[in-house]
Amino acid sequence: xxxxxxxxxxxxxxxxxxxxxxxxxxxxxxxxxxxxxxxxxxxxxxxxxxxxxxxxxxxxxxxxxxxxxxxxxxxxxxxxxxxxxxxxxxxxxxx
Amino acid sequence: xxxxxxxxxxxxxxxxxxxxxxxxxxxxxxxxxxxxxxxxxxxxxxxxxxxxxxxxxxxxxxxxxxxxxxxxxxxxxxxxxxxxxxxxxxxxxxxxxxxxxxxxxxxxxxxxxxxxxxxxxxxxxxxxxxxxxxxxxxxxxxxxxxxxxxxxxxxxxxxxxxxxxxxxxxxxxxxxxxxxxxxxxxxxxxxxxxxxxxxxxxxxxxxxxxxxxxxxxxxxxxxxxxxxxxxxxxxxxxxxxxxxxxxxxxxxxxxxxxxxxxxxxxxxxxxxxxxxxxxxxxxxxxxxxxxxxxxxxxxxxxxxxxxxxxxxxxxxxxxxxxxxxxxxxxxxxxxxxxxxxxxxxxxxxxxxxxxxxxxxxxxxxxxxxxxxxxxxxxxxxxxxxxxxxxxxxxxxxxxxxxxxxxxxxxxxxxxxxxxxxxxxxxxxxxxxxxxxxxxxxxxxxxxxxxxxxxxxxxxxxxxxxxxxxxxxxxxxxxxxxxxxxxxxxx
Numbered sequence: 001x002x003x004x005x006x007x008x009x010x011x012x013x014x015x016x017x018x019x020x021x022x023x024x025x026x027x028x029x030x031x032x033x034x035x036x037x038x039x040x041x042x043x044x045x046x047x048x049x050x051x052x053x054x055x056x057x058x059x060x061x062x063x064x065x066x067x068x069x070x071x072x073x074x075x076x077x078x079x080x081x082x083x084x085x086x087x088x089x090x091x092x093x094x095x
Numbered sequence: 096x097x098x099x100x101x102x103x104x105x106x107x108x109x110x111x112x113x114x115x116x117x118x119x120x121x122x123x124x125x126x127x128x129x130x131x132x133x134x135x136x137x138x139x140x141x142x143x144x145x146x147x148x149x150x151x152x153x154x155x156x157x158x159x160x161x162x163x164x165x166x167x168x169x170x171x172x173x174x175x176x177x178x179x180x181x182x183x184x185x186x187x188x189x190x191x192x193x194x195x196x197x198x199x200x201x202x203x204x205x206x207x208x209x210x211x212x213x214x215x216x217x218x219x220x221x222x223x224x225x226x227x228x229x230x231x232x233x234x235x236x237x238x239x240x241x242x243x244x245x246x247x248x249x250x251x252x253x254x255x256x257x258x259x260x261x262x263x264x265x266x267x268x269x270x271x272x273x274x275x276x277x278x279x280x281x282x283x284x285x286x287x288x289x290x291x292x293x294x295x296x297x298x299x300x301x302x303x304x305x306x307x308x309x310x311x312x313x314x315x316x317x318x319x320x321x322x323x324x325x326x327x328x329x330x331x332x333x334x335x336x337x338x339x340x341x342x343x344x345x346x347x348x349x350x351x352x353x354x355x356x357x358x359x360x361x362x363x364x365x366x367x368x369x370x371x372x373x374x375x376x377x378x379x380x381x382x383x384x385x386x387x388x389x390x391x392x393x394x395x396x397x398x399x400x401x402x403x404x405x406x407x408x409x410x411x412x413x414x415x416x417x418x419x420x421x422x423x424x425x426x427x428x429x430x431x432x433x434x435x436x437x438x439x440x441x442x443x444x445x446x447x448x449x450x451x452x453x454x455x456x457x458x459x460x461x462x463x464x465x466x467x468x469x470x471x472x473x474x475x476x477x478x479x480x481x482x483x484x485x486x487x488x489x490x491x492x493x494x495x496x497x498x499x500x501x502x503x504x505x506x507x508x509x510x511x512x513x514x515x516x517x518x519x520x521x522x523x524x525x526x527x528x529x530x531x532x533x534x535x536x537x538x539x540x541x542x543x544x545x546x547x548x549x550x551x552x553x554x555x556x557x558x559x560x561x562x563x564x565x566x567x568x569x570x571x572x573x574x575x576x577x578x579x580x581x582x583x584x585x
């Protein structure tokens with residue numbers, strides 16, 4: 001399964017990573033090489049096998065639906081690239 | 096540096112209890128050793144003032160008779176663990192100067208027991224790598240060198256800083272994490288002991304996430320007993336991690352030195368891979384002989400899906416990583432590189448912030464989760480993962496633990512595998528199966544190769560049976576009598 005340049009551009013877009021044009025072909029080769037190696041999984045008979053979604057079979061624990069922490073915007077914002085008046089500042093989202 | 100840094104954790108704790116020296120003296124000796132070891136690049140942030148404050152507080156507690164299990168012991172912390180008020184980067188430019196306002200549960204447990212923090216240790220970016228070369232701070236250099244050579248070798252990865260700091264006596268023990276072998280492979284490459292406990296034994300809260308269903312923290316230490324002491328402090332239920340197991344923590348150190356007579360040890364035939372150096376094969380045979388001499392029964396077992404573990408891992412781990420790392424969007428913390436609009440800001444931020452290997456894995460993960468490929472790759476890998484776990488279940492019907500080599504080679508030169516991602520991934524061929532199955536695995540230094548470089552043996556246990564691994568690890572440690580140390584060149 002070869003990954004072509006168009007697929008690399010699409011996946012980069014989905015992953016929100018700007019890849020410069022000169023990286024597209026090398027990435028297509030690298031990713032194709034890795035996916036070719038992964039293809040060997042097709043040899044494994046997995047008919048009727050339940051997908052393993054967690055490493056330990058335990059039910060998700062429940063807790064009371066109550067506020068445990070909060071009201072501390074200074075801590076929440078302390079690493080923000082941009083803030084104004086207790087809010088994150090982000091680029092315009094709605095035109 | 097001074098004799099105090101060459102002590103084991105156990106010996107240092109005994110010395111502190113006997114008042115042979117203070118924590119301030121012990122910590123100062125380590126601070127000096129760290130400062131003199133810059134060429135190794137093990138620490139990405141040194142916190143000597145904080146260390147001395149913590150050491151003085153420890154001495155005060157001890158004077159009042161209130162010393163904890165690790166009181167006064169200086170440790171190194173992998174820079175994947177969030178430490179309150181101390182920069183935490185995952186060795187990625189995208190976290191920049193991120194300073195957590197909270198403490199990871201594991202480090203909080205260590206401080207609760209009185210440990211002292213020397214600083215933050217280097218790793219592969221977001222723990223993605225097997226050589227420490229993907230770190231934004233540059234690679235760690237292995238304190239070990241091949242005889243008659245001054246070529247720089249990798250300490251392995253991703254916990255290369257942790258392994259090097261322990262091997263070079265730059266701390267008494269270190270925290271580490273293991274998603275596909277990141278504790279055990281560096282331990283093998285540096286002549287140290289590393290254990291990845293059962294998934295759920297240690298809380299993941301406050302540990303920067305890579306692949307959440309595989310990530311598990313554990314210690315790298317100088318001896319099996321030291322590893323047991325550290326793991327006991329690190330472990331325990333945490334309501335803040337929904338996958339943390341609500342079960343009692345055994346007294347791990349009590350298992351070290353216990354008889355292993357009558358235990359059945361499985362030797363998985365599929366781990367004899369093509370191209371494995373004869374020396375590793377011979378070391379494995381030695382390990383088998385040591386355990387036989389200690390009274391174990393050796394049983395050949397089969398884990399038929401072993402060869403599919405790495406390709407399955409390279410779907411599951413990147414898929415989870417692409418999802419986990421979606422949070423680095425430049426909005427709430429870390430790097431932001433502005434663009435003409437929101438999407439461009441995301442794309443520029445992530446292009447500038449992530450390194451090549453991290454981007455590669457995010458791309459693979461995004462691809463295998465994308466429409467049309469989800470069932471063919473992701474679901475298929477999860478089914479193969481079940482097959483691998485079933486292999487272990489069947490083997491553990493017959494045996495109490497498994498013995499294998501830890502890695503397919505000794506430490507290799509920095510740069511050697513840098514151009515071939517798949518060759519680099521093959522480093523984890525013996526370790527990654529354990530992560531997929533959620534089982535505990537431990538690497539113990541067992542000998543050196545013809546160049547004088549350390550080699551490790553791996554023990555794999557049943558879920559929650561770390562105790563047996565500590566007993567067996569102790570038996571191998573005693574029989575191997577591994578005393579080689581890297582000679583100081585830095």
